[in-house]
Amino acid sequence: MSLLAQVDSVKAEALGALASAADLPALEQAKGAYLGAEGRFTALMKQLGSLPREERPAAGKTVNAAKAEIEAALGARRSELELRAAVPREPADFTLPGRRRPSGRLHPLTQVTDDIVRAFRRLGFAVADGPEIEDERHCFDALNTPVDHPARDAQDTFFLDQPSRPLLRTHTSSVQIRVMEKQQPPIRIVIPGRVFRRDNADATHNPTFHQIEGLYVDKGVTVGDLKGTVEAVFRELLGDDVKLRFRPHYFSYTEPSLEIDFTNALVRKLGKEWLEIAGCGMVHPKVFENVGYDPEVWSGWAFGFGIERIAMLRYGITDIRLFYENDSRFLAQF
Amino acid sequence: MKVTLNWLREHVDFAWSPEELSERLTLLGIEVEGVQKLSGEFEGVVVAQVLSRDKHPNADKLSVCRVADGQGERQIVCGAQNFKAGDKVPLILPGSVLPPKSGETQPFAIKVGKIRNVESHGMMCSAAELGIDPVATGHVAEDGLLILRPDAVVGQPLAAYLGRAAGDVVYDLEITPNRPDLNSIVGIAREIAALTGNPLRVPDADLPAVAVDAKAPVVVRLEAADLCPRYTARVLRGVRVGPSPDWLRSSLEKVGLRSINNVVDVTNFVMLETGQPLHAFDLDLLAKLDGVPTLVVRRAAAGEKFVTLDGVERTLAADSLLIADPGKGIALAGIMGGRNTEIQPTTKDVLLESAWFQPTNIRRTGKSLGLRTDASYRFERGADIGIAEYAGRRAAALILATAGGSVDGDVVDAYPAPVAPRAVALRNHKVGELLGIALPVAEIEGHLRHLGLQPSARTPAATDEDGTVVDAPVSWTIPSWRVDLKREVDLIEEVARLHGVDKIPSTPPRGAKGSHPYDAVHDVLMEVRRCLAAMGLDEAQGQTLVGDALARAASPDVVALANPLSSDMNVLRPSLLPGLIDTLRHNASRRNGDVQMFEIGRVFVQSGGQTREGWRVAVALTGRRDAPFWSGADRDAKCDVHDAKGIVEELAERLGIRGVAWSRRAEPTEFWVESATIALGGKQELGQLGQLSPALARRNDLRDPVILAELDLGLLLARRNASRSFKPLPGFPSSRRDVAMIVAESVTHDAVLAAVKGAKAQNLETVELFDVFRGKHVADGHKSLAYAFTYRAADRTLKDDEVQAAHARVLEALKTGVGATLRE
Known part of the structure; x- marks a missing residue:
C-alpha cells in the first residue's frame, strides 16, 4: 500500500478511536496511540523521508492536512468530555433554602428616632444630647416648674440614693437648659433621649422610655414658625395626609402652650377623630431669664413627643414592653 | 483695559503705593488682572546738591562730601575734582544700577561700601557714567561730574529734570460688562475720586472762540436715528499730519496701542481718556451736496460692499449702520472707518466724528462681520451719550495743540431727541436693611454724590442732622455714564462698594444649620x-434600671435608686451586659436559642464618690453561629469567643482604630469563666470579652455558651480615625513562604508576631496565621502553628535569593524568639 493510501486509512482509524473514547483518560490514551512518539500516525510521518525527492512536497501536504484534522477532532472531543466531566453527579435543587448571611436589624425605636432626627435635620436642626442623671435645677427649676408641681412629686421621679438627690431626668427638656447655658442664640437643636418616670410597667407604661424634642431660639420667632415646623416634621413622619390640630394647654416652661392632636386614615381606622401626639409652645420668658437670655431680644419655641408612641402608631404595636424585651422574633420584623 | 499709574494721577490725587492701588481697585469691584512695572530711564538717579566737600583722610585724590538728596543728607566719597559745595549733580542711590557701557555685559550696581575706610552711600555721576551727551542736554562738557543747571530741583528724578521718560506702572483691569464707563482713564479716576473724596480733574476741552458762521461747515443727516440718536461733527482746517509728540506716543504705547499719526493718535488718546470712541475723516475726500460736505447716517443696503481701513472689502447686511457721504459709505458706524476717507500725510482738513450708536446693533454687525475694535467694544457695552460733544471738543483741542490748524465753525450736534437723565429713588433705611449695618444718611448721600449722582427731590439740608435714617425716598439723578444704575438696589450696591464690603461685619448664619457637639456623635x-x-447582630434596647444582683456581678460600682419600684429595678445599669443576659434569658424562655445581639446605651458607675455616665457598646452571642442550613459538618457550631473577637476587630477596623491589645485573665471570675481585657494603645482600658460563667448562665436558663463583649464607646469614638488615604496597588508579584512549627502552649500569636517583627526581615509584607493544631505528633503542652509569610517589594520583582535571605532571618527569630521547632 502506498504511503498516501496508508495515511487515509490510519487517519480514519484515529478519528474513530477519538470519537469512541468514553472519558478523558481514554481520550489521552487514544491520542498516544496515534500521535504519540510511538504512535501509528507518527510512524507514517517518519516514512516521508524515504520517498523520492519529487514526491515529497505533495505527500508532506497530505500528511500535514491529515494531522491537522486529527488534532482538531482531538480538541473538539476533549472539550466535549471536559464539559461532561464538570456536570455535577447530582442535580442541584434550586428550591432548597439558600445559605443565608443574615444581616441584623436596628431596633424599631432606633429606626423611628433616626427618621425623626432626619426630618428635623432637613430643616437645619443639629442633634444635641445631655446627661440622663440630672439635678433639680436643670430638670425643673430652670424650666419654671414650681416646687409644688405634680411633676416634681417623688412619686413620679426616680432619685438616686445620694445626699445631693440627683434624679433621672423626666424629660429631654433639661437638655434645652444645658444647651442654652452654653450657647448663644440662634439655637436650632433636636434632642432625642431616654427619660424616666416612676410608673409601673404595663401595656402603655415603662419606667424607661424615649422622648425627642426640638428647640428653636432666634430673633422674631413666632407661633406661626412653630406650627410650620411641627407640620413639616409630622408630614414627613406620618405622611402627607396627616392633619394637625393645636389646642391651648399648660406647660410651665412654655407660654402660650399647646397640645398637638393629629388625624389620618390610621386614626380613623382606630375609630377615633383625633389622637394626642405632642406638646409644644413658645419658650417662657422666665426660662430665657434663667439661662441669661434677654426675652425682649429672643423668642423661641419648643416641642416634644414620645418616640414609643410614634413607633407604636407606625407599626401597630399595642404593648410598650415589647420594645424592651428584645425578643428576636419581634426585632426581626422591622 | 489698561491704565497707568501716572495717567491716573493726572486726573485724581491719591497717596497709595502701586500695590495699594491694585488692592483698592479690586475691592471696588475692578479686578486687576495684571500689573507691569515699566522702568524709566535713570532709575534711582536724583538731583542732589553738594553741601560740603572735605579731603579724604586716607587718600589724596578723593574727597568726602555731604550731599542733600531731597530726603536727607548722605555721605559720599568722590574721586572727581570739578565740583564745589553748592553744585547740583546727579546722584545714584544704593540699590540702583548704572546703564551698562558698551562692552560691559553686567550693569554696575551701586552699594553702600567703604572706600579707604570711609563709608559712601551712593555715587555722584559723570555724563559718561550716565550715558548722556552733556552738550546736547545743555550742559558743559568737562572731566568729572555732570554739573546740573542751578535751577534743578533737589530730589527730583534725573529723568524728570532731563525731560526723559520716567517709570510707570501699567494695570490690566477686567471691566465687568455692566460698567462701560470704566473703559476709560477718567472712569477709573472717578472711582478713585469717589473713594478718596479727592476732586476729579476732568481733561480740558477749551477751543478758541470762533465766530459762528451762518453756513455750517458740514451737514449731518440722521436717517437712522433709532440706531444713532446722536452724532456730532467738527471741522478742523489746515492740520499738519505728522508723527505724534513723545508724550502722546508713549501714553498710547504703554497701554498697548500703536502710534499712527498725530490726528489718529489724538482720537485714540481721547477714547482711552474719556471712553468715547472718535473717528477722523479726511474732509476733502467727502462728496459734497450743494457745495457743502454732507454726512448721511443710514442703514446699509443689503449686500452693499464697503472697504474698511484694514483694506478688507466687506459685504454689509441691511441692518448695518453706515456713515456715508452723498455718494458712498465712508465708515462702518462705531466699528471701523473706511479706506476711502482715511487720514493721510497729505490731509489738510479733518472732519471729527463723536457719536453714540445703539449697542445691540453694533454688536450684531461686528459679530456678523467678525470685526471687533476698541471702538466697537465700547459702543457694544454702551458709551456715554452725554459726552459726545465734549469728547469731540477735547479731541479738537488736542489736534490743534499737536497738529496745528484751526476750527472751522461750531460743532454740528445732531441730537434730535436728547435723553433725559434717569432718576432712581432711594429709601435710606433700605441701605441698612440690605447691608446689615446702620449708615448715617450723610455717608450714604456722600458716597452717591461722589459718584456724580445728584439728589433732585430733596435738598441736602433736609438730611437728618443726627444721621438717623429717614423713610422719605430721595430721588437721585443718574449721570449719563452710569448706564448700570437702574433701581434702588443698584444705588445700595454703590454705597456698599464705597463704604467697603470688607467693613460690613459678618453675622451668624440665619435660618441655617444649628450646631451642637453631639450632632456628629449621633452620626457615628x-x-x-x-x-x-x-x-x-440585631439591636437590643435594654432597661436602664436593673436588679442589683446581676449588676454587681458585672461591676461592683453600681448606682442605687433611693426610691425604686421593685428589687429587680433598683439600680442603674453599670454595664450593658446584665440587660443583655436578661434579653438572652427572655429569648431562651421563648425557645429562641440562637441569639446574636448588640446594644448601644449609657451606663452609670460610681467612682470616687462621683456618678459617671458613659456610652458603651456590647455584644451577646449564644447558640448556633450560622443561620440554619441543611448541609456542612460545621453547620451546628456554637458561637465561641473568637466570634465576638472577630466582631470587635471588624468594628475597630471600620472605625480606623489601631493598637487594640488583648490580655487573658489568668483565672475565672464570678462573672466570666474565661475572659480577656481589651486595651487601647497598651494603656487605656477599652473593655472586656469572654464567656459567661456557667453558674450565671444556668441561673438564666442558658444552656449554650454565652459569649459577651463590652467596649467603652466614648473611647472608641475619641480614637476613631475616619481619614483614609489611598495606597497604590502592588505592581509586582509577591513570594509566599509557609512555615509550620511547634511551640509551647504558652506562646501566643502576639509573641510570634513580636518575634517576627524583631527579625526586621526586608520586604516582608504580611504574616498570616492559617492553622492551629493540637494532637497527633504534637507533644502535650505544645501546639502546631502554621503561618504564611508574603514578601513583596514596591518597585521590582524580588529575586529568589533575596526572599530566601529575608526569610532565613524570620526562621532564626522564630527559633530563638519563641523556641519554635520548625516542621519540615
Whole structure:
C-alpha cells in the first residue's frame, strides 16, 4: 500500500478511536496511540523521508492536512468530555433554602428616632444630647416648674440614693437648659433621649422610655414658625395626609402652650377623630431669664413627643414592653 | 483695559503705593488682572546738591562730601575734582544700577561700601557714567561730574529734570460688562475720586472762540436715528499730519496701542481718556451736496460692499449702520472707518466724528462681520451719550495743540431727541436693611454724590442732622455714564462698594444649620449600629434600671435608686451586659436559642464618690453561629469567643482604630469563666470579652455558651480615625513562604508576631496565621502553628535569593524568639 493510501486509512482509524473514547483518560490514551512518539500516525510521518525527492512536497501536504484534522477532532472531543466531566453527579435543587448571611436589624425605636432626627435635620436642626442623671435645677427649676408641681412629686421621679438627690431626668427638656447655658442664640437643636418616670410597667407604661424634642431660639420667632415646623416634621413622619390640630394647654416652661392632636386614615381606622401626639409652645420668658437670655431680644419655641408612641402608631404595636424585651422574633420584623 | 499709574494721577490725587492701588481697585469691584512695572530711564538717579566737600583722610585724590538728596543728607566719597559745595549733580542711590557701557555685559550696581575706610552711600555721576551727551542736554562738557543747571530741583528724578521718560506702572483691569464707563482713564479716576473724596480733574476741552458762521461747515443727516440718536461733527482746517509728540506716543504705547499719526493718535488718546470712541475723516475726500460736505447716517443696503481701513472689502447686511457721504459709505458706524476717507500725510482738513450708536446693533454687525475694535467694544457695552460733544471738543483741542490748524465753525450736534437723565429713588433705611449695618444718611448721600449722582427731590439740608435714617425716598439723578444704575438696589450696591464690603461685619448664619457637639456623635453612633447590624447582630434596647444582683456581678460600682419600684429595678445599669443576659434569658424562655445581639446605651458607675455616665457598646452571642442550613459538618457550631473577637476587630477596623491589645485573665471570675481585657494603645482600658460563667448562665436558663463583649464607646469614638488615604496597588508579584512549627502552649500569636517583627526581615509584607493544631505528633503542652509569610517589594520583582535571605532571618527569630521547632 502506498504511503498516501496508508495515511487515509490510519487517519480514519484515529478519528474513530477519538470519537469512541468514553472519558478523558481514554481520550489521552487514544491520542498516544496515534500521535504519540510511538504512535501509528507518527510512524507514517517518519516514512516521508524515504520517498523520492519529487514526491515529497505533495505527500508532506497530505500528511500535514491529515494531522491537522486529527488534532482538531482531538480538541473538539476533549472539550466535549471536559464539559461532561464538570456536570455535577447530582442535580442541584434550586428550591432548597439558600445559605443565608443574615444581616441584623436596628431596633424599631432606633429606626423611628433616626427618621425623626432626619426630618428635623432637613430643616437645619443639629442633634444635641445631655446627661440622663440630672439635678433639680436643670430638670425643673430652670424650666419654671414650681416646687409644688405634680411633676416634681417623688412619686413620679426616680432619685438616686445620694445626699445631693440627683434624679433621672423626666424629660429631654433639661437638655434645652444645658444647651442654652452654653450657647448663644440662634439655637436650632433636636434632642432625642431616654427619660424616666416612676410608673409601673404595663401595656402603655415603662419606667424607661424615649422622648425627642426640638428647640428653636432666634430673633422674631413666632407661633406661626412653630406650627410650620411641627407640620413639616409630622408630614414627613406620618405622611402627607396627616392633619394637625393645636389646642391651648399648660406647660410651665412654655407660654402660650399647646397640645398637638393629629388625624389620618390610621386614626380613623382606630375609630377615633383625633389622637394626642405632642406638646409644644413658645419658650417662657422666665426660662430665657434663667439661662441669661434677654426675652425682649429672643423668642423661641419648643416641642416634644414620645418616640414609643410614634413607633407604636407606625407599626401597630399595642404593648410598650415589647420594645424592651428584645425578643428576636419581634426585632426581626422591622 | 489698561491704565497707568501716572495717567491716573493726572486726573485724581491719591497717596497709595502701586500695590495699594491694585488692592483698592479690586475691592471696588475692578479686578486687576495684571500689573507691569515699566522702568524709566535713570532709575534711582536724583538731583542732589553738594553741601560740603572735605579731603579724604586716607587718600589724596578723593574727597568726602555731604550731599542733600531731597530726603536727607548722605555721605559720599568722590574721586572727581570739578565740583564745589553748592553744585547740583546727579546722584545714584544704593540699590540702583548704572546703564551698562558698551562692552560691559553686567550693569554696575551701586552699594553702600567703604572706600579707604570711609563709608559712601551712593555715587555722584559723570555724563559718561550716565550715558548722556552733556552738550546736547545743555550742559558743559568737562572731566568729572555732570554739573546740573542751578535751577534743578533737589530730589527730583534725573529723568524728570532731563525731560526723559520716567517709570510707570501699567494695570490690566477686567471691566465687568455692566460698567462701560470704566473703559476709560477718567472712569477709573472717578472711582478713585469717589473713594478718596479727592476732586476729579476732568481733561480740558477749551477751543478758541470762533465766530459762528451762518453756513455750517458740514451737514449731518440722521436717517437712522433709532440706531444713532446722536452724532456730532467738527471741522478742523489746515492740520499738519505728522508723527505724534513723545508724550502722546508713549501714553498710547504703554497701554498697548500703536502710534499712527498725530490726528489718529489724538482720537485714540481721547477714547482711552474719556471712553468715547472718535473717528477722523479726511474732509476733502467727502462728496459734497450743494457745495457743502454732507454726512448721511443710514442703514446699509443689503449686500452693499464697503472697504474698511484694514483694506478688507466687506459685504454689509441691511441692518448695518453706515456713515456715508452723498455718494458712498465712508465708515462702518462705531466699528471701523473706511479706506476711502482715511487720514493721510497729505490731509489738510479733518472732519471729527463723536457719536453714540445703539449697542445691540453694533454688536450684531461686528459679530456678523467678525470685526471687533476698541471702538466697537465700547459702543457694544454702551458709551456715554452725554459726552459726545465734549469728547469731540477735547479731541479738537488736542489736534490743534499737536497738529496745528484751526476750527472751522461750531460743532454740528445732531441730537434730535436728547435723553433725559434717569432718576432712581432711594429709601435710606433700605441701605441698612440690605447691608446689615446702620449708615448715617450723610455717608450714604456722600458716597452717591461722589459718584456724580445728584439728589433732585430733596435738598441736602433736609438730611437728618443726627444721621438717623429717614423713610422719605430721595430721588437721585443718574449721570449719563452710569448706564448700570437702574433701581434702588443698584444705588445700595454703590454705597456698599464705597463704604467697603470688607467693613460690613459678618453675622451668624440665619435660618441655617444649628450646631451642637453631639450632632456628629449621633452620626457615628448610627454608623456603629449599621456596622454591627451588617455583621448579623440585631439591636437590643435594654432597661436602664436593673436588679442589683446581676449588676454587681458585672461591676461592683453600681448606682442605687433611693426610691425604686421593685428589687429587680433598683439600680442603674453599670454595664450593658446584665440587660443583655436578661434579653438572652427572655429569648431562651421563648425557645429562641440562637441569639446574636448588640446594644448601644449609657451606663452609670460610681467612682470616687462621683456618678459617671458613659456610652458603651456590647455584644451577646449564644447558640448556633450560622443561620440554619441543611448541609456542612460545621453547620451546628456554637458561637465561641473568637466570634465576638472577630466582631470587635471588624468594628475597630471600620472605625480606623489601631493598637487594640488583648490580655487573658489568668483565672475565672464570678462573672466570666474565661475572659480577656481589651486595651487601647497598651494603656487605656477599652473593655472586656469572654464567656459567661456557667453558674450565671444556668441561673438564666442558658444552656449554650454565652459569649459577651463590652467596649467603652466614648473611647472608641475619641480614637476613631475616619481619614483614609489611598495606597497604590502592588505592581509586582509577591513570594509566599509557609512555615509550620511547634511551640509551647504558652506562646501566643502576639509573641510570634513580636518575634517576627524583631527579625526586621526586608520586604516582608504580611504574616498570616492559617492553622492551629493540637494532637497527633504534637507533644502535650505544645501546639502546631502554621503561618504564611508574603514578601513583596514596591518597585521590582524580588529575586529568589533575596526572599530566601529575608526569610532565613524570620526562621532564626522564630527559633530563638519563641523556641519554635520548625516542621519540615
